[in-house]
Amino acid sequence: QKMPPSLPATINIREPRWDQSTFQGRAKHFFMVTDPRNLLLSGATLEEARRVVEDYRAGKVPPGLTEDQLWRAKYIYDSAFHPDTGEKMFLIGRMSAQVPMNMTITGCMLTFYRTTPAVLFWQWINQSFNAIVNYTNRSGDAPITPSQLGTAYVSATTGAVVTALGLKSLTKHLPAIVGRYVPFAAVAAANCINIPLMRQRELKLGIPVTDENGNRLGESTAAAQKAIFQVVVSRIGMAVPAMAIPPVIMNALEKRAFLKRYPYLNAPLQVGLVGLCLVFATPLCCALFPQKSSMSVSHLEPEVQARIREKDPWLETIYFNKGL
Numbered sequence: 001q002k003m004p005p006s007l008p009a010t011i012n013i014r015e016p017r018w019d020q021s022t023f024q025g026r027a028k029h030f031f032m033v034t035d036p037r038n039l040l041l042s043g044a045t046l047e048e049a050r051r052v053v054e055d056y057r058a059g060k061v062p063p064g065l066t067e068d069q070l071w072r073a074k075y076i077y078d079s080a081f082h083p084d085t086g087e088k089m090f091l092i093g094r095m096s097a098q099v100p101m102n103m104t105i106t107g108c109m110l111t112f113y114r115t116t117p118a119v120l121f122w123q124w125i126n127q128s129f130n131a132i133v134n135y136t137n138r139s140g141d142a143p144i145t146p147s148q149l150g151t152a153y154v155s156a157t158t159g160a161v162v163t164a165l166g167l168k169s170l171t172k173h174l175p176a177i178v179g180r181y182v183p184f185a186a187v188a189a190a191n192c193i194n195i196p197l198m199r200q201r202e203l204k205l206g207i208p209v210t211d212e213n214g215n216r217l218g219e220s221t222a223a224a225q226k227a228i229f230q231v232v233v234s235r236i237g238m239a240v241p242a243m244a245i246p247p248v249i250m251n252a253l254e255k256r257a258f259l260k261r262y263p264y265l266n267a268p269l270q271v272g273l274v275g276l277c278l279v280f281a282t283p284l285c286c287a288l289f290p291q292k293s294s295m296s297v298s299h300l301e302p303e304v305q306a307r308i309r310e311k312d313p314w315l316e317t318i319y320f321n322k323g324l
Helices: 023-033 036-040 043-057 067-080 095-111 116-136 146-173 182-198 200-205 221-254 257-261 263-286 302-311
Strands: 207-210 216-220 292-296 317-321
Touching (some): 023 067, 036 067, 036 095, 043 067, 095 116, 095 182, 095 263, 146 182, 146 200, 182 200, 207 221, 221 263
């Protein structure tokens, strides 16, 4: 009985397991990151994963550890602990909570869109959840102050509610199906307000840009704009299938005798349909743009360009972390 050879201590578990320059590699990575089953793991399992990851990074390889076990531990660790601060993240702010939380909230937004109090309540719940997610997944070296958090939260909630109520009054004379799309327009508007406000510090001061080896070259606001634009697009993209497909199906179902006989099935059906869309849309839209995004030096602000040219006249592409 031979012991399996122990793992080399050279696997880079700071990076994802799959090639992030391809859409397929990024999608595999985010299917692991957003897996809702991670929410059911016990505290002991999380601590065990943390121990394996921290030991491995320190060069201690437990005997008999396989490569698959190591990657599994890494993804469990990443699902629950903040990458920059290492602290355990608030449960509903984790990426693995995205699908169950969004499924419930979006399902309810699409079900209860007919009365003004319901619109107000669910848009408020949704923006409160967004604020928690944005705070939980904030970037480590640019912490958000409570006042910035408050401003972003209030503005996004106001934006969503104003958009929803404004559109709701406009759709009174239009076909019923149009009214069902009001929640989506409100969510898209709120995302366009919420994310830039949450990350306003990056828009003012810039985000760190590096060369391909990760050497820091300075901060750029142009890179911040591109990063935030990409995040807004992928967040709206995540909402599209979940908010566009179920209304069509529900509109057809509501005309059938079945739902008229069992009206209480309306909300569970919506939530289920939304969940089905989100399980795929969330990781696939996270994967639209590489996490380590890039940009040509000539597109940066002139003063940042000048500083980079001094250090390295031939450099053509810089990299930055786009955030989630």
